[in-house]
Amino acid sequence: MENLFPEVIGQESAKKKLAFYLNSYQSTSIMPNLMLCAPKGQGKSMLAKQACKKLNVIKDGKIVLDEHGKPLLKKAYEINASQINTVPVLLATLQQVAIDKDVTLFIDEAHNISRKVTDMLLTLLNPNPSNKNSFTHDDYTCEIDFTRQTFIFATSESHSVFAPLMDRLTRIDLEDYTLPQLGMIVQKTLPDVEFQEDVLLDIATVLRGNARQAVKMAWDIRSYLCGKKEFNKFNWNDLIKLLSILPLGLSPIELNLLRFMKGNPNGSSLTNLAAKTGLSRDAVQRDYETYLQRHSLMEITAGKGRTITSKGLDYLKNYDYSLNIA
Amino acid sequence: MSDTAKIKRPGAGRTKGSSSFVKIPLKDLISKFADLNTQIVVSRKYAEVVGFDNLTSNAATKIMGSIAGEQQLTTVEIKEISLD
Secondary structure, three states: OOOOOOOOOOOHHHHHHHHHHHHHHHHHOOOOOEEEEOOOOOOHHHHHHHHHOOOEOEEOOEEOEOOOOOEOEOEEEEEEHHHOOOHHHHHHHHHHHOOOOOEEEEEEOHHHOOHHHHHHHHHHOOOOOOOEEEEEEOOEEEEEEOOOEEEEEEEOOHHHOOHHHHHHOEEEEOOOOOHHHHHHHHHHHOOOOEEOOOHHHHHHOOOOOOHHHHHHHHHHHHHHHOOOOEEOHHHHHHHHHHHOOOHHHOOHHHHHHHHHHHOOOOOEOHHHHHHHHOOOHHHHHHHHHHHHHHOOOEEEEOOOEEEEOHHHHHHHHHHHHHHHHO | OOOOOOOOOOOOOOOOOOOOOOOOOHHHHHHHOOOOOOOOOOOHHHHHHOOOOOOOOOOHHHHHHHHOOOOOOOOOOOEEOOOO
């Protein structure tokens, strides 16, 4: 199948699934309403926006052309779900940009949709043979026609999306990026820079598997190079010192947590870790423990609670060794 | 107490006078508001009849609140995605 998304690095299965629906859209004029699921910074918005660029206007089974003879694309709008917090607001928004128009609506952070708005969306997005739904609120009725309006949602917290809403949408999960793919994103962001040896792979190890971090790192490299066009391992080691980048891209808080757990080999509770860092228990659990566990640097056991693993101890040993050498 | 006694819900329903209308000559309105950009509240039905499209509806209480400076009218930031 033709690669419809040459701009997007990685995410092969998501791209294939999207390409499948986009190809069938050309003959059916029906694009399923989508829900893109992935952690933050994995490229949900980018993929959604690329999909918007492939959705053209189809009328009576024929592709509508613009004044230059090219397929006319559906207008596309991006809205943050936290802003459409009531039914009248969603109705007013749809009235403004979607009703009786050929559009794609990209609604980001879908886990922030309120319950009442979710109920309305359950009615509007319910799949049915006529591909049309209407919703009445007070004296106003709004009608959605799936041949004209396409909805793309995105969320980093799919578990918080109301299950019946998720059922009405076609879910596309994004994959983790490999180290070479992250390196390619850095290179793509800085096409004029020549990265020597395997420095791109070294850079990729600190990007926490995150495409947005790769782009931000590329910007830091551009700032470091000040117009030069070559970047080698010596430059990378220099940048590591300048920006205090830790191995695996750990944050200073995660390093502190590892040190705290090393000092408490009999185990620590989540409350202990929260008190040590001055963060809430939720923040420690959500923002820091997950990444440490992902790299097997710490573990949680029923009897002891949170402990550092042998891999975590090796991490600290190697890091302290590198500090002494420096 | 009767079985059919009505339950009174405080705050429910329309406020007194909220659905009655008055006629005011346009010149009187203009003389009242020196700034021609002043927001004038009209019913959505009236606005539609005189040909205004794509209006954002807001609850009456919210509109009155915004006039009194108590709350902002709902505005949703809608970004058009560049298709180039």
